[in-house]
Amino acid sequence: MGQYVVYMWLLGVIVIVGMAAKKTPAPAPLILVITGMVLSFAPHFSDIRLHPDIVMNIFLPLLVYEASVYLSWPDIKQNLQPIILLSIGHVVFITILVAIAAHALIPGLSWPLALVLGSVISPPDDVAIISIAEKIQIPQKIVTILSGEGLLNDATALIIFRFSLAAALTNEFSAVDAISDFFTVIALESLYGIVLGNILGKIKLQLLDPKIHVLLSILSPFLAYLPAVKLGGCGVIATVVTGFVVSHHYQERFSPEVRLLSRAIWETLGYGLSSVLFLLVGLHFQITLDKIALIPFKQLWLYATVITLIVILGRFAWVFPTTYLPRLLFPSLVKNNLPPWQFPFIVSWSGMRGGISLAAALSVPYLATHIGDTDLRYLIIFLVFCVITATLLLQGISLPWLLEIIGASHIRSREKGDEHLCEFIARSEMTNAVLRWLTDYKAQLKEDRNTLHEVNLQLLEYRALKKRLEEIIHHDDADYHLRKTSKYNAAMFVFAQIIEVERTALIQLWRDGKVTFKIKNKLLEQLDLRSKRYAQSV
Structure with a gap:
């Protein structure tokens, strides 16, 4: 050999x-x-x-x-x-x-x-x-x-x-x-x-x-x-x-x-x-x-x-x-x-x-x-x-x-709770920055109804996100942040299933000859990036 x-x-x-x-x-x-x-x-x-x-x-x-x-x-x-x-x-x-x-x-x-x-x-x-x-x-x-x-x-x-x-x-x-x-x-x-x-x-x-x-x-x-x-x-x-x-x-x-x-x-x-x-x-x-x-x-x-x-x-x-x-x-x-x-x-x-x-x-x-x-x-x-x-x-x-x-493992468990709280605070600040930009950008829009509609949708989504994050941040129980993460893990599971449904449909379209190999790979890469970004966000 x-x-x-x-x-x-x-x-x-x-x-x-x-x-x-x-x-x-x-x-x-x-x-x-x-x-x-x-x-x-x-x-x-x-x-x-x-x-x-x-x-x-x-x-x-x-x-x-x-x-x-x-x-x-x-x-x-x-x-x-x-x-x-x-x-x-x-x-x-x-x-x-x-x-x-x-x-x-x-x-x-x-x-x-x-x-x-x-x-x-x-x-x-x-x-x-x-x-x-x-x-x-x-x-x-x-x-x-x-x-x-x-x-x-x-x-x-x-x-x-x-x-x-x-x-x-x-x-x-x-x-x-x-x-x-x-x-x-x-x-x-x-x-x-x-x-x-x-x-x-x-x-x-x-x-x-x-x-x-x-x-x-x-x-x-x-x-x-x-x-x-x-x-x-x-x-x-x-x-x-x-x-x-x-x-x-x-x-x-x-x-x-x-x-x-x-x-x-x-x-x-x-x-x-x-x-x-x-x-x-x-x-x-x-x-x-x-x-x-x-x-x-x-x-x-x-x-x-x-x-x-x-x-x-x-x-x-x-x-x-x-x-x-x-x-x-x-x-x-x-x-x-x-x-x-x-x-x-x-x-x-x-x-x-x-x-x-x-x-x-x-x-x-x-x-x-x-x-x-x-x-x-x-x-x-x-x-x-x-x-x-x-x-x-x-x-x-x-x-x-x-x-x-x-007893050192308990120290790390407390650290994880603090890390999750810090993560939620950072995400809250990022959300505030997006809301400020959307508000300023909306004020500049006049006749562009399509863009205005999209901005309003994003404002609703980010205001709801801000409300959820503030609820988590102001909760006194440190373990709550870990439990909340588990809840987000459930949301990530649902999102992963949605991505998988889209991926299965795309593969079937390719097998039926309705899309080219190049388009299949391009859309597949986009699904992979969406999945990775969502996993990192939660």
Whole structure:
């Protein structure tokens, strides 16, 4: 069976797992990793490899850009302190802890290689976290913090990784140079991202064809990432900043067709890439076991257990002190109140690792250092694989019921009520704006009876809508907003049935030869857009 056929089978596996994940509480990344582990023992599938260059130069920029475009910069800015403490401080802290333990445990592992191991497994994977957050009741503030951390922590880890790997290969390392280069990379990549984002945004405003616009959008992360990498940077910061600039300064001026098409394509692309990544992680299970088969099982178990525990418990050791100590020691410098203990607990327990860590480990070249007859490179890969699997299994499965035990799911339920109220208020203000425009426009109409009739109809409809919205907004019961949404869901069901009736009639007209294929597709697209707009409005 050819390789291309195997990859088609992998795509089929992702579709099947995606369908199964909708019906199970287990997160999709976990199911994909386990499925990959099982398939790694099957013929043909065992030959598939996670190529580090493809992951780091194609998957990573696309996933980072997709996340940055659809993440709120005001929310990131509001939670910038914990995000920086996690994306920089936590990565450095875990890197050092893992390096100390690995250097002490593993014979022949030099300090630079220990730092390589630490840097590779220090950053949690935002794709795994967000896919789990979509299925459970994680408070929105925590989702924002974890998403922001996931965007930026790869940059910190990759910079440390490159310096550590260079030190391992050349036996030369300067902490001063490393720190200086680190902040230089952040500053220059941020500047490059701002410039590139504005250039791309202005070009996209001139593009009228949605298809060309989306193609440029897919090219954008590579224009940000690859030049930065070629010049010695990490590329992640430039990609994130470019995505933020385009989405927050230009996206609202794009045409509706562009926004609809872009969102559909990027969501599909992001889901597909992340699914392939987790499936490939599992497919490395068998080859990883083969490479470290000569090391005694007790040693492997000891190494994997200690490193995994350090990664999990070390996050608690970082998050809780950095959350509360600044507020207790310097209350005048901290604007926010003390968060409930559930918040840092959830952040601490949401430290799942993913495919980027394995890709970085696979990019480590063959080493002259061995443990027994095994190259230390394979041991590093094995330990990274163990941490990824253990955190996905342990934390990914337990997080939903832990949220119930500590009462955090109720926080998210209250947030949803507040979000719905905020949505109704926004819709009320939009309705008021329409009513003002209709009233002014009606005053300008004189002899145009057709337009005047249409304006009067719209005035009646929007006045009725305003009345319904004000009734909802001024209701004191917070749960009422959620119940009212359920009522709107019933209305959406009726509307969906109406659209389906129209769609069925249209298809029948086409089959009877009463409309052309082109007209059928045009009207079908209009029905789809109506359905999507109505679903978003309710």
